[in-house]
Amino acid sequence: MSSEKKIVFFDLDGTIYEIGKGTPDSSREALHRLRENGHCVILCTGRPVASLFPEMLELEHDGIIAGAGTYAEYGGKILRNELLPNSLLLNMIPRLEKAGCCVVLEGPEYLSCRMEGEAFTWFRILKRLKEEYPERLKELEPMTDRACKITVQIPDSEAFEAMLPELDRAFEIARYERQPFAELMPKGISKADGIRILLEELEIPLCNTYAFGDGPNDMEMLQYVQYGTGMGNAEESILKGAPYTTEPMWEDGVMHALERYGLI
Structure with missing residues (x-):
């Protein structure tokens, strides 16, 4: 194995973490061995900081990219904390x-929704916040909310698709294949x-980069790094679009791929 430092980016949900089940032991061991071998481990998730729970932050890592790229930190230093303009929220949320x-x-400090609406039916994360971290959950207020992204549940595909041309001008859109959800991130x-x-901060060349993911907000990441790897349990678009693939998460996919790459 080369002694040159490599950097490995891991999506959370569906890659090294599953709600209700946690993280495979093999993935925990893989993260430990990576760092033991002198490489950087970065959690790279669509979740904002406000919905990163203790069992995620306890995973061995050196830095975090959260909110699908809107937030970045390394060694305790915040490198980016991008928010959606409130004028955009005021315009788009009613529509x-x-x-x-x-x-x-979804934002770095809290998530907001219609507290008396159907959000708790659709989003398990909201239920946990309400039960365990109520200070991270509030009533939706587009004029003042600090949000880095929007997640929507889509009951009417035709109505949503009619909005897509306008949404595409304002947001980066990641739409899920298996469930009626979409994520809207700041444009670019x-x-x-x-x-x-x-x-850029760490001065690590692109040729030393690896990433693992399974969902639609992972596609750009997997195609950007040198060794982008789709999990065997990934959505079909990821399995087709990722340069490399590995076994599913619960079949030790991360461990097997890192061994094949010679990183552990």
């Missing part, structure tokens, strides 16, 4: 709700862009 969407604003920002900022 998304008119199209029937259940809207959740993705996990790949968060990675770019971190690489």
Whole structure:
């Protein structure tokens, strides 16, 4: 194995973490061995900082890219903390709700939603915040909320698709294949862009980069790094678009891929 430092980016949900089940032991061991071998481990998630729970932050890591690239930190130093303009929220949220969407604003300090609406039916993260971290959950207020991205549940595909041309001008859109959800990020920002900022800070060349992911907000990341790896349990678009693939998360996919790459 080369002694040159490599940097490895890991999506959380569906890659090294599953709600209700946690993290495979093999993935925990892989993260430990990576760092033991002198490489950097970065958690690279669509979740904002406000919905990163203790069991995630306890995973061995050196830095975090959160909010699908809107937030980046390394060694305790915040390198980016991008928010959506409130003028955009004021304009778009009523229209998304008119199209029937259940809207959740996600930010570095809290998530906001219609507390008396259907959000708790659709979003398990909101239920946990309400039960365990109520200070991280509030009523949706587009005029003042600090949000880095929007997640919507889509009950009417036709109504949502009618909005897509306008949404595409304002946001980066990651739409899920298996579930009626979409994520709306600031235009021009993705996990790949968060990675770019971190690489510039650490002066690590692109040829030393690896990433693992399974969902639609991972595509740019997997195609940006040198060795982008889709998990075997990933959505079909990821399995087709990722340069490399590995076994599913619960079949030790991360461990097997890192061994094949010679990193552990």
